Amino acid sequence: MKIVIIGGGPCGLGAAWRAEEIRRQGNQTIDWTLVETSADAGGLARTVVDEQGFLWDMGGHVIFSHYAYFTRLLDYLLPNPADWNSKIRExxxxxxxxxxxxxxxxxxxxxxxxxxxxxxxxxxxxxxxxxxxxxxxxxxxxxxxxxxxxxxxxxxxxxxxxxxxxxxxxxxxxxxxxxxxxxxxxxxxxxxxxxxxxxx
Ligand SMILES: Cc1cc2nc3c(=O)[nH]c(=O)nc-3n(C[C@H](O)[C@H](O)[C@H](O)COP(=O)(O)OP(=O)(O)OC[C@H]3O[C@@H](n4cnc5c(N)ncnc54)[C@H](O)[C@@H]3O)c2cc1C
Structure with a gap:
């Protein structure tokens, strides 16, 4: 099955991740391609670093998960506690x-x-x-x-x-x-x- 995912924001990246996961679980018919118009992935959830080293969040700056699958994936991708800045909302x-x-x-x-x-x-x-x-x-x-x-x-x-x-x-x-x-x-x-x- 050919899949074209348009856009490498969180939705596109999530879809690609899941497609690849299913492929590796044995469904070799899956053949996916992700196309992204920008130079970088992440869409509105990406962070840009300027010449002075300042970080600019294009949109998303807080992650909250109510889904075990998503939480597991984030922990897998960012396993180091230092990758996270956990906050109680104030x-x-x-x-x-x-x-x-x-x-x-x-x-x-x-x-x-x-x-x-x-x-x-x-x-x-x-x-x-x-x-x-x-x-x-x-x-x-x-x-x-x-x-x-x-x-x-x-x-x-x-x-x-x-x-x-x-x-x-x-x-x-x-x-x-x-x-x-x-x-x-x-x-x-x-x-x-x-x-x-x-x-x-
Ligand atoms: C100011 C602001 C603050 C936010 N704060 C938070 C937050 O704190 N926490 C949170 O969870 N969410 C937050 N959000 C929402 C979050 O950023 C979005 O829900 C999320 O980015 C949506 O993901 P998406 O993949 O659907 O779309 P997008 O992030 O918009 O990604 C779409 C991607 O598709 C690409 N694209 C578009 N058209 C084409 C094309 N024709 N061909 C190829 N590529 C294309 C774009 O370049 C982009 O990379 C915020 C949003 C904004 C604007």
Missing amino acids: AWVWMRGTFIPYPLQQNLHRLPKHEIVACIDGLLENERRRSSFTKPATFADWMEQSFGRGLCDTFMRPYNFKVWAYTADKMNVEWMGERVATVNLSRIIHNVILGKDELG
Whole structure:
């Protein structure tokens, strides 16, 4: 079987890796070629080194894996711990005149009290109504079912509009995967009562 893979970004490289793996497992009919228009592989995930030695990430700068196959492959390709720079995510949201750690929903105690109440009210309302929820058709529906009205009004809706430049009712839910952190109600309430930050 002849396979032509167009582009040597992460997808193309992954496809080539898998094709070669299958070939070496005994399927000698596989005959793949990867074509890349640039001088270097990596696509938007490549890093360019300039004359001064500075590293420029064209796009991707963080890797997160939820797939054992992908994790194994990365460990195989970069076996040396020194190849990795592991970090706990620390991102802060500037709003209401203060910094709030992200994911914001875990750190509501930093909001004004009336907004904390609205956010928790929305989450509790969702718990009451959960059995009547139908499959969300849009990202807006998904957000409301996941975070409740209070959190959507305070943060999720304006934040996601800023990120995607589209209103959530114009977006579907197929793209999300594990990209949007969801909620743990018990931890949210603990953190509010204890005034505790939770990063990551
Ligand atoms: C600013 C930014 C930040 C990002 N941050 C992250 C991050 O932190 N973590 C993360 O996981 N992802 C991140 N991403 C996303 C990640 O970079 C992309 O999802 C990933 O690079 C997509 O891989 P791809 O192979 O589909 O496409 P691309 O990386 O775009 O690769 C496509 C390749 O195909 C080549 N090509 C195109 N047309 C042709 C042609 N006709 N013939 C031959 N070759 C062709 C291109 O030259 C390129 O090398 C970021 C993206 C951007 C833009």
